[in-house]
Amino acid sequence: MPQASMGLDFLARVRRTSLLAGLVAALIAGSSFTLLAGLGVAAGCAWCLFNLLALESLVAGLVGARLGREHSLRRMLVGSIGSLVLFALGALLLTQLPPAALMVGFLVPFAVLVLKAGSLLLLQSPLWRRITANPWQAAVLIASIAGASWFAANGMHGVLRAEAQAQHAESTEALAAPPAQAHATSDEPAAAAEAEHAEAEGPKMFDNALGMIIKANHGKPWANVLHHFEYVIYAMLVAVILSIIFIAAARNPQMVPGPLQNLVEAAVEAAYNFFVGILGPKYGPRFVPFLGTLFIYIWAMNFFGTIPLMHSPTANLNITVAMALTVFGYVQFTAFKELGFMGWLDHMAGSPRSAIGWALVPLMMPVHLIGELAKPISLSCRLFGNIFGEDMLLVGFATLGITALSSLHMPFGLPLQLPFMFLGVLITQPVQALVFTMLSTVYFLLMLPHGEHGHGHEGEAPHNAH
């Protein structure tokens, strides 16, 4: 790597990456421990980032002062005062939030810095080049790293568990009458946890591969983790499969395409024509990658449940809410970028152009705001409800088919669920993926400045989709 990449540009990249990494770490901590821990990680990471920023501006100011640049004094001042304020803030944070979480958040940017610098050094080394020259060597190396980290993680888990048990023993001594929840986490969780588990299971679903693994290893810590992230793992599996297919199709493009390349090209072209047809040639091409990926991904996830031993990730509200929130965030981001804050406000007020329009602003503003907030809810609930409902229907009819033959002691049941499977594969799954994507497109369309389209599109489009 050239020397320039180790300068301010490198720091900016570190900042960006650690912002994302800190966000993810805070979300994980907030969801798997307590909300306070998540806040602590976020605050620690933000503190460290601002501190780095202040230091950077201080150093840049010092260098600039020697070179006799403008603004360097101001930058130095801002940097030094900023770091003083930050130290006061840090002292305040230490008293309010858990210090361990703060420490973790504080270390995130440093970890990113070290890893980034290390990877830069590693990528240039001759050893790396020699290993990556041969794909088999690389695969063996990745496998050995994965194995080593698996053993390391297991060892660490044992240590953590021992600590947790020690802490738990202390807490049970402190508490005169420990609640039932505490019992479940103690040394013999089997019976109580199982009873709780059966209650929490809710409606019965088809068995799936991960679910069976979890059931076989019930009560072990890694099985619990697997149970929490079951649907996320399936969603990632779908994403990996799709990525492999598309990378394989696009890796070696030919003038005369083979079957796979032909298929993928046709899909991409159809998506391009469809979305550009709705959004118009000016803004359309920018959103085709996002929306097209969304459509194919949702369709694949919907279809995934039809494969035996697999499960549709979209039959879980968490996955659909995550996707709907992504769409919501992107839509609002686009609106702010294209319209500006005042334009967004104007849009939210119903674009008043006359006296009647201005008089209606107090009425239109809440309506539009609630409508915006209702969009992700209705998007996620629709997709979840349809796919979950389809699964339930299949389970119900499969059970009916088995009970119908149970008096004859047959080892199999009537395949009563087959027609509904065909219905799902042919209609429900693609249509729901289409509806989700189509509505996202319409939300983008409503937020884009529509000078050349006029309001004809807006009238056509379902304005207040429920």
Place this chain on the structure above:
Amino acid sequence: MDFHAALGLALPLGIGLAAVGSGIGLGMIGNGAMQAIGRQPEAADKIQLSMIIIGAFAEALTIYAFVTMFILSSKI
């Protein structure tokens, strides 16, 4: 009537009522779309697409009732 009996009666009835509404809506959508295609067969593709999407809206209301039933049916 105790809570469980009321729930056991209300859940299927609720789904049925929602399905009645959705069915009427779907019928009206299909009616409008078929008439439009009959008048303008060359626009059939666009009309079909809109029909499917609006049909999904009408259907979604029943699905909401369905999900509510599944959430509440564990309480019976």
